[in-house]
Amino acid sequence: MDSIFPNISILGIGTALPANRIEQGEVLDKLEEALQDSPNSVRWARRIFKQCGVATRYTCEPNLIGHGSRSRYLPSEGLDDVPSTAERMAIYKRESIPLGLQAAKDAMLDGEVDGSQITHLITVSCTGQFLPGLDAVLVKEMGLSPRVQRIPLTFQGCAAGLKAIQLARTLVEGQSNAQILIVCVELCTLHFQPSSDREALFGASFFGDGASACIIGSADKNSKGLFQLKDGHSVLLPDCSEEMIWEVGNYGFDLYLSTNIPKLLGRYLTSEMESLLDGDKAPSLWAIHPGGRGIVDIVQQMFELSDAQVQFSRSILHDYGNLSSATILFVLKAMREDLLTRQVESSSGVALAFGPGLTAELLKFTYIPATILQERMIEHVHS
Numbered sequence: 001m002d003s004i005f006p007n008i009s010i011l012g013i014g015t016a017l018p019a020n021r022i023e024q025g026e027v028l029d030k031l032e033e034a035l036q037d038s039p040n041s042v043r044w045a046r047r048i049f050k051q052c053g054v055a056t057r058y059t060c061e062p063n064l065i066g067h068g069s070r071s072r073y074l075p076s077e078g079l080d081d082v083p084s085t086a087e088r089m090a091i092y093k094r095e096s097i098p099l100g101l102q103a104a105k106d107a108m109l110d111g112e113v114d115g116s117q118i119t120h121l122i123t124v125s126c127t128g129q130f131l132p133g134l135d136a137v138l139v140k141e142m143g144l145s146p147r148v149q150r151i152p153l154t155f156q157g158c159a160a161g162l163k164a165i166q167l168a169r170t171l172v173e174g175q176s177n178a179q180i181l182i183v184c185v186e187l188c189t190l191h192f193q194p195s196s197d198r199e200a201l202f203g204a205s206f207f208g209d210g211a212s213a214c215i216i217g218s219a220d221k222n223s224k225g226l227f228q229l230k231d232g233h234s235v236l237l238p239d240c241s242e243e244m245i246w247e248v249g250n251y252g253f254d255l256y257l258s259t260n261i262p263k264l265l266g267r268y269l270t271s272e273m274e275s276l277l278d279g280d281k282a283p284s285l286w287a288i289h290p291g292g293r294g295i296v297d298i299v300q301q302m303f304e305l306s307d308a309q310v311q312f313s314r315s316i317l318h319d320y321g322n323l324s325s326a327t328i329l330f331v332l333k334a335m336r337e338d339l340l341t342r343q344v345e346s347s348s349g350v351a352l353a354f355g356p357g358l359t360a361e362l363l364k365f366t367y368i369p370a371t372i373l374q375e376r377m378i379e380h381v382h383s
Contacts, residue, residue: 012111053293057208060095092128159355168216208321212329232363285349290317
């Protein structure tokens with residue numbers, strides 16, 4: 001069993017979304033127009049858009065859908081004006097900074113942490129890159145120490161947000177006074193492809209843009225309700241390396257997602273969960289990265305979860321789409337808000353996220369409301 005102290009926890013969470021909201025129907029209309037000469041692709045697009053569990057998304061690119069009948073990202077005629085990878089990366093650099101700053105500031109405000117207290121900065125993204133990077137910009141704009149330890153996690157896909165949390169937990173274990181700021185920024189819609197391939201259409205159906213951030217450190221008696229981090233691990237699942245591929249192309253990043261991913265997770269996750277729980281009973285809280293509707297479905301089925309236990313994953317997917325690495329903190333934030341509203345007592349939980357490899361990240365946590373945290377702190381001092 002995990003001990004209560006040191007109380008390494010998520011002390012604050014912040015999220016940010018770009019201003020441009022898009023409805024699924026809008027994207028599908030543009031796709032149908034662009035694919036008017038490919039009726040089979042149109043039928044496939046209609047099917048996956050209907051089944052993917054997404055209603056709305058947000059994009060940093062106001063011209064993604066275009067005005068009238070025009071969209072450079074989803075053109076109906078030729079590739080002459082399709083944005084190049086270089087152009088998309090320039091947009092990424094411009095738009096990722098304000099989103100990352102907003103999420104980071106909200107997380108620090110939520111955790112009541114000052115910039116001078118931050119000892120480590122972990123930045124996460126797989127949808128763009130520039131140097132000097134987002135980490136250097138955040139140090140300057142947020143007044144962090146120029147000696148802050150900067151750790152960029154790049155091009156590791158949807159699992160990287162939870163991987164960053166696990167890394168931060170390990171860092172605090174070795175340095176109890178560490179305060180670690182994690183900032184995830186993903187601008188997935190920049191990589192919409194001018195293609196009728198099923199893989200490109202699949203990706204276009206549910207990815208969105210957004211940023212999230214959190215503070216990891218040791219809680220004190222003044223902390224609010226929080227998630228205390230327990231044991232976790234990362235695993236590279238066997239014989240799955242070709243099931244999720246993310247490569248740099250001429251028109252953005254080319255994504256391949258196999259429809260076999262939920263089935264493969266169903267094959268391997270049970271033993272990994274048994275290893276994680278190590279004899280403990282199944283938790284009541286489940287923070288599942290909604291990499292797609294099928295992934296939430298298979299986890300719910302495998303572990304016989306109620307609809308209430310997967311409601312946060314499904315609602316984030318429905319309202320925002322898959323935000324890659326940033327998504328898991330959206331799920332945890334929604335879960336915490338619900339727990340605070342309902343004044344729930346301490347509850348055990350598990351967080352799951354999946355990425356290329358296939359990589360699975362698994363982490364146990366405990367939700368502790370402020371009143372119980374304060375009682376335990378006092379008991380610990382007097383013991």
